[in-house]
Amino acid sequence: MVINTDSLTFNFGRQTVVKSLSLQVPEKSIYGFLGPNGAGKTTTIKLLLNLLKTQQGSISVFGKELQHNRIDILSQIGSLIEQPALYLHLSGRENLLNRALLLQISAKRVDEMLSLVHLSDAANKKAGQYSLGMKQRLGIALALLSDPKLLILDEPTNGLDPNGIIEVRELLIKLVTQHEKTVFVSSHLLAEVERMATHVGIINHGELLFQGSIKDLEALSQPLVQIEIENTADAANFLKRNDFTVTDADEHHIFVPFTTKEQMGRINALLNKNGYAVYSIRKQQKDLEKLFLSITQNN
Amino acid sequence: MKGFILSFRSEFYKTRKTMGFWSAVILPLLLCLLLFIGFYTHADKLAHQPGMMLWIQFSGAILGVMGSLLLPMLIIFIAYSVNSIEHKADTWKTLFSLPISKLSVYAAKYLYALFLVFLCLLLFVLFTLAFGNLLGVLKPELKFSEYSIVSALVQIYIKFFLSSLGILSIQFLLSLLMQDFLKPMGIGFVSTITGVILASNNWKYAYLFPYSHPMLALRALGNGKAKGPAMPHLTVNMFTSETWVSLAVAVGVFIAGYFIVLRKSVK
Numbered sequence: 001m002v003i004n005t006d007s008l009t010f011n012f013g014r015q016t017v018v019k020s021l022s023l024q025v026p027e028k029s030i031y032g033f034l035g036p037n038g039a040g041k042t043t044t045i046k047l048l049l050n051l052l053k054t055q056q057g058s059i060s061v062f063g064k065e066l067q068h069n070r071i072d073i074l075s076q077i078g079s080l081i082e083q084p085a086l087y088l089h090l091s092g093r094e095n096l097l098n099r100a101l102l103l104q105i106s107a108k109r110v111d112e113m114l115s116l117v118h119l120s121d122a123a124n125k126k127a128g129q130y131s132l133g134m135k136q137r138l139g140i141a142l143a144l145l146s147d148p149k150l151l152i153l154d155e156p157t158n159g160l161d162p163n164g165i166i167e168v169r170e171l172l173i174k175l176v177t178q179h180e181k182t183v184f185v186s187s188h189l190l191a192e193v194e195r196m197a198t199h200v201g202i203i204n205h206g207e208l209l210f211q212g213s214i215k216d217l218e219a220l221s222q223p224l225v226q227i228e229i230e231n232t233a234d235a236a237n238f239l240k241r242n243d244f245t246v247t248d249a250d251e252h253h254i255f256v257p258f259t260t261k262e263q264m265g266r267i268n269a270l271l272n273k274n275g276y277a278v279y280s281i282r283k284q285q286k287d288l289e290k291l292f293l294s295i296t297q298n299n
Numbered sequence: 300m301k302g303f304i305l306s307f308r309s310e311f312y313k314t315r316k317t318m319g320f321w322s323a324v325i326l327p328l329l330l331c332l333l334l335f336i337g338f339y340t341h342a343d344k345l346a347h348q349p350g351m352m353l354w355i356q357f358s359g360a361i362l363g364v365m366g367s368l369l370l371p372m373l374i375i376f377i378a379y380s381v382n383s384i385e386h387k388a389d390t391w392k393t394l395f396s397l398p399i400s401k402l403s404v405y406a407a408k409y410l411y412a413l414f415l416v417f418l419c420l421l422l423f424v425l426f427t428l429a430f431g432n433l434l435g436v437l438k439p440e441l442k443f444s445e446y447s448i449v450s451a452l453v454q455i456y457i458k459f460f461l462s463s464l465g466i467l468s469i470q471f472l473l474s475l476l477m478q479d480f481l482k483p484m485g486i487g488f489v490s491t492i493t494g495v496i497l498a499s500n501n502w503k504y505a506y507l508f509p510y511s512h513p514m515l516a517l518r519a520l521g522n523g524k525a526k527g528p529a530m531p532h533l534t535v536n537m538f539t540s541e542t543w544v545s546l547a548v549a550v551g552v553f554i555a556g557y558f559i560v561l562r563k564s565v566k
Binding site for chain 2: 085086
């Protein structure tokens with residue numbers, strides 16, 4: 001495990017922001033840390049970076065205890081917390097050069113990073129004049145500058161346009177698959193995490209509600225048979241009369257819990273035989289968005 | 300140590316294009332230049348003065364303001380500017396998640412502020428001497444060359460520097476902890492006025508109040524007449540009680556500040 005926390009608890013005054021959190025982030029994974037705004041994601045990240053002192057529980061990173069190996073561990077982490085922290089009076093390149101100076105990294109690497117995040121043309125423009133998306137990309141470049149083994153990114157696609165989101169996603173996937181990095185990325189958007197994460201942790205009100213691989217998460221959701229058909233109301237009633245459970249019906253589709261492929265075939269044949277034209281019929285995983293809501297709301 | 304040097308260099312890199320840095324250079328240049336112009340245009344009125352008096356008038360114009368208001372305000376501004384650069388950019392979290400010890404980051408920032416104060420005072424000395432001598436060359440009737448004020452001037456500025464340490468530590472910590480400009484500025488300003496009032500009223504315990512120190516430092520400039528009337532010279536009583544208080548406050552507040560930084564959660 002690259003990150004391993006054991007019953008991590010953190011209070012701001014009387015309010016418990018993180019409750020007994022036990023995170024397990026495997027090596028070479030993209031770990032999507034999901035939760036609505038205010039769930040405790042940023043607090044957890046600050047604890048992982050030792051910006052907040054651990055009150056209860058323990059954190060180990062790369063198998064080492066964080067408090068006592070702070071500098072050693074931090075030297076292998078690149079991070080982006082909340083909105084990127086940039087010196088607005090310095091240019092994009094100067095922001096990177098300053099960090100390179102602190103970390104003793106060559107200026108050549110700075111230019112590589114600039115082209116990686118497509119900021120070469122704007123490198124000499126002041127960061128204060130950057131758009132939100134450009135700032136975010138510069139923040140990602142800063143996080144990647146030291147070529148860290150572990151990247152901790154807090155909502156890295158905030159403020160990016162769809163193109164930018166896709167680029168960041170592909171970059172992160174590439175880092176993990178080709179360069180053997182581990183990425184810990186927080187988000188409040190499931191759809192975004194779903195597209196790149198290999199592992200997921202879902203947090204709400206400071207509590208970890210789910211943790212596991214993306215397949216485990218999908219397995220939690222019960223698949224449905226989605227039938228596209230004309231006159232859905234009549235068809236739904238017809239299926240009910242024939243002892244099928246209909247979970248949902250809208251203008252275009254009706255949904256029946258999936259049991260077997262044969263069941264799908266029977267439904268199809270039954271509807272067609274009785275004069276209902278079936279336009280399409282397919283097995284569908286429960287929408288992760290709905291699953292996410294049901295996990296976070298039930299607790 | 301490496302972390303400290305890297306942090307210190309980074310402080311320079313970050314601030315070299317800001318007002319915080321340039322004010323330390325431009326302020327002495329501007330004030331000395333103004334004085335130069337004043338003396339140059341009124342050379343005829345000053346021509347009868349002996350060299351020593353010319354130097355005392357020339358440097359004293361700045362020293363007087365320096366002791367009462369200029370030095371404390373300069374310190375308040377410098378302490379604010381080196382910290383505000385992080386507050387504004389929201390970069391405390393990045394600074395403290397670098398693989399550099401918190402002590403190095405904190406000490407480098409503090410010593411950089413100290414360096415700026417030092418640089419500013421050094422430039423005051425250099426520009427005062429340079430412009431004074433330039434006046435003597437351009438207007439030979441001004442007998443600047445008659446007298447050398449170098450040693451006294453250097454001493455009084457060193458004295459100023461030592462007396463500024465206490466204020467600097469306090470203002471540095473205030474600016475580190477408080478995000479907005481007005482609080483440290485307001486506290487500093489009120490304390491400075493208080494300090495001037497205390498010192499100018501010769502309050503017995505003024506030496507215990509750091510903001511009185513620059514004013515008291517100015518008092519240390521005495522007129523030693525031991526060596527006969529032909530060549531009087533100025534002396535500076537370097538280590539007086541307020542100097543020790545200033546140093547003690549600086550060390551105490553610096554250490555306290557470090558423990559506050561260690562314990563402080565980075566928002």
